[in-house]
Amino acid sequence: MSYCINPLCSRRHNPEYTENCLACGNPLLIDGRIRLLRPLRSLDEDPSTYTDVFEVEDVEPSWGTKSRIRVMKVLRWSDPKLVRLVQRESLILQTLYHPGVPKCGVDDYFTFKLKDGRLVLHCLVMEKVEGENLQQWLKSYGMIPQKVALDWLAQLVDILESVHRSGFFHRDIKPENIIYQPDGQLALVDFGASRQITTTYLAKVGASGVNKRTRFSSGYEVTVVRTIRFSPLEQLNGQALPQSDFYALGRTFVNLLTGISLLELPIDQNTGRLIWRDKAPQIDKPLADLLDDMMAPFPGQRPQTTQVILERLQRLPFKLKLNRFLVSNIFKCFLAGSLIATINASYKQINFALSAYYFNQAGHYMNEPKIAKKYYELALIYNPKDDEIYNNLAVACQVTQDLNCAIENYQKAFKLKPNAWELHYNLGNFYDEQGQYDQAEQQYKLSIKYGKNQPMNAVNNLSRLKNIQEKYSEAAQLALEGLKGTSDPVWQAALYKNLGWARFKQQRYAEAKDYLQKSVKLDSRRVDAHCLLAKTQEALGELDNARTHWEVCLISNNSGLPEISEWKQQILQRIFPTN
Known part of the structure; x- marks a missing residue:
């Protein structure tokens, strides 16, 4: 038919x-x-x-x-x-x-x-994505267990990470728009409501009164897309943000974990949050905390990026085990026995528990580094010999531009673990951000040495620095060596980008084009690769193709690298000359 x-x-x-x-x-x-x-x-x-x-x-x-x-x-x-x-x-x-x-x-x-x-x-x-949507799945099988929830949440946040990094957000996440495929993998469909993240769009939303903790007032017109029960307040007012996707995703999982329509769940009149945990007894507190944070009433109270959620998901297995242990009768008996057996042993355990608590609290505030910094400092009071805490504190200081604090804590971490390649990489990244390229290069080399050539992030960054320093042969050699040592498509894309950059500067345009096209094919979200490919195609006279990649370069808003800003400024000055 x-x-x-x-x-x-x-x-x-x-x-x-x-x-x-x-x-x-x-x-x-x-x-x-x-x-x-x-x-x-x-x-x-x-x-x-x-x-x-x-x-x-x-x-x-x-x-x-x-x-x-x-x-x-x-x-x-x-x-x-x-x-x-x-x-x-x-x-x-x-x-x-x-x-x-x-x-x-x-x-x-x-x-x-x-x-x-x-x-x-x-x-x-x-x-066509084969399978059934999660609303159908819920009707067939009932509420999902915690293990399934963790797997599905990780899959969906990974998809959202790709969507957001490409400069868009979905605006209509709900069980009906998620497909469970025969191989157990999930797919996100129906992008008809999606929106591009642009400075113009965010300006419209900002002019309409969006604030972390304020109500929304009328202003510029922004197309309203909403699904009752799953859309947050700002989206109901036509002012959706990327963090609106996190709210809808959190509510989707409450529906899946409880098996109950969101309309049937009560709301705390003081906080505006759903009261749902008693309907999902299979869920431990750390996972419930994450979902509640994703569903916070105001956008500024939610995780600000998919990366923050992914990092919290990576720490969840330990937290879940720790939580189950802390609430178990075994732990209570153990604690009582330890108190009786030796005050000293108990004192150490309490200090460790307090340090772990403050360390985990800091993780809740990755998007608010000043608060995270205070929690890391409290964690060190109870466990001053943990190099990971010093490392994280140094990163928090780095983000808040407290440079002396960053250097001091990196040095303390090195005293505890001098040959840790991760520490050398982080310190190199610190110097890189400050424009101190010689010091950054030294630390990247130490990271590669102690990591036995495995830290592709250090190899990639060092190759990038060589391009910035106009040492193009060295940049190309590092990229080629790195490509021999990795099969990860993300790192391959980064290394091909650096190799293409070097060949472009050496005026070997055909080679540069080949390498940059490989980079874009492996990771289409690499803004720098699109910018460089546009410059290369211009040099080859392929102006129509160059225009396509310039558009991607200009509309993408997902990198703070100084060279990208410089390339964007160059093309904008050509399009809109000041004279």
């Missing part, structure tokens, strides 16, 4: 292999390649739903005699705002390279004019 694409058609289903709709006469083969097999959403839904969604057979000519089963969205009417949403979704799906996001090609967005010429339909074809 084939379906008619015309949303106004009175009888949309047709016999198989029919060329034109029997009711309205419109072609059933769309754009010379697409045949609509079945609707994935009822065609009789509320007319406010602005898209039809079909499973389709795609016989794209470039695939030869083969065809693929895919999914196609069809915009029911050509409202300019809705057209922009579909076009934005097409751009996002082309930009993102993640197994948990549907794939979409550059030719998969097109328009189709109906036979009578009165209506132009905007169409978007994408990969």
